[in-house]
Amino acid sequence: MSQPFFDALLHVGRPNLGDHDLFIKKIEGVLENRWLTAGPLGAEFEQRIAEVAGTRFAVATCNATVGLQIAARACGLRPGDEIIVPAFTWVATAHAVDWIGLVPVFCDIDEETGNLDPAQVARLIGPRTKGILGVHVFGVPCDIEGLTRIADEHGIPLIFDAAHGIGSSYRGKPIGGFGSAEVFSFHATKFLNSFEGGAIVTDDEEVAERARAMRNFGIGPDREVGSGGTNGKLTEAAAAMGLVSLASVDHFLAVNQANFDAYVEGLADVPGIRVRPLPLHPEDRCNLQYVVIDIDGEVAGIDRETLAATLLAENVSSRPYFSPGCHQLTPYRERPEVHAPHPLPRAEALAQRVLALPTGTAVTPSDVASICTIIRRTTT
Ligand code: T4K
Known part of the structure; x- marks a missing residue:
């Protein structure tokens, strides 16, 4: 191995x-x-x-x-x-x-x-x-x-x-x-x-x-x-x-921004992968504590679970935040009173596509560049 x-x-x-x-x-x-x-x-x-x-x-x-x-x-x-x-x-x-x-x-x-x-x-x-x-x-x-x-x-x-x-x-x-x-x-x-x-x-x-x-x-x-x-x-x-x-909050923000920018750059032209948060309203700001890739499996040619397993084999953990949708979890899925009279197609679709990746002060932009290389290699 x-x-x-x-x-x-x-x-x-x-x-x-x-x-x-x-x-x-x-x-x-x-x-x-x-x-x-x-x-x-x-x-x-x-x-x-x-x-x-x-x-x-x-x-x-x-x-x-x-x-x-x-x-x-x-x-x-x-x-x-x-x-x-x-x-x-x-x-x-x-x-x-x-x-x-x-x-x-x-x-x-x-x-x-x-x-x-x-x-x-x-x-x-x-x-x-x-x-x-x-x-x-x-x-x-x-x-x-x-x-x-x-x-x-x-x-x-x-x-x-x-x-x-x-x-x-x-x-x-x-x-x-x-x-x-x-x-x-x-x-x-x-x-x-x-x-x-x-x-x-x-x-x-x-x-x-x-x-x-x-x-x-x-x-x-x-x-x-x-x-x-x-x-x-x-x-x-x-x-x-x-x-x-x-x-240290300003330092945390700066690191998150640098890591986020490195993910955006590293995955810019990878088909079927978008980096979340997506661009915001120009007057809004996000602390970028989560970097989440949004995977269109058909276009990327790989499903989320396989990508997560490939990353883990390289010692990169990831989390499918937030999947499945809350309404599909055991304590809620059998309770009709908590379910909307309408279906929840967009929550369900997004929940299937998301994968949170490492960021924060324990991760450097150079780590991020390597993670992007692994993703790039896996998807193309
Ligand atoms: N509302 C929203 C939208 C939330 O996301 C959350 C919490 C809450 C409300 C409730 O907030 P609190 O009551 O917790 O204040 C984690 C957290 O436990 C949870 O606080 C968080 N959201 C959620 C999104 O993530 P897990 O089960 O994924 O966490 P855990 O403990 O497995 O840790 C995740 C990763 O972090 C692991 O890979 C290891 C690493 N880690 C974790 C801890 C605790 C460390 O390296 N060091 C540590 O000390 O839920």
């Missing part, structure tokens, strides 16, 4: 790491203070996240999944309410709301952006629809204007799963400040990580206050248990990591 091209496995989702010494210093401070969770670093992290998102409030959470649950409850959604979600997303979007008794109703997408198609959302609104949950998939902003119009028309909250969204912007304004609330993820594999973590960002003071209490068992500033709640607090170690990541 021949040697793989890379000596060690190149991962999708290798964490971006900030300054090592700064992190150790902050952890020493945490130990000295004996304040281990929801403490001063958490408060500082929240303030910095609100600045980046351009919002009045940020409520840090232990992860985005719990953050989405708290955001939905803080926006008034109750068990049994239907909430429209895209069929093309990570399963956490649907699980978060399903797990608290909401009914995720799967909606089709715009194949170019990969995000909720407002026209399809409008078709799905019914008497039980009490919210819309958009996802900025791969950091590409949703059609926020279109979704806001529908939510406003029907007087229902619009929440964004912005797990991929920090550092992206829509029409010049940072992702974070749209809808009733947006929720970031700071999972290890995300553009900006705090080991695990998340944040609910909003301009709505009442939503922020409710979310802050719900994150801490429903305990309000007066120590009264004023609402239901959960334990969604962020540890101080996670906040330390988050702050250290924030200090």
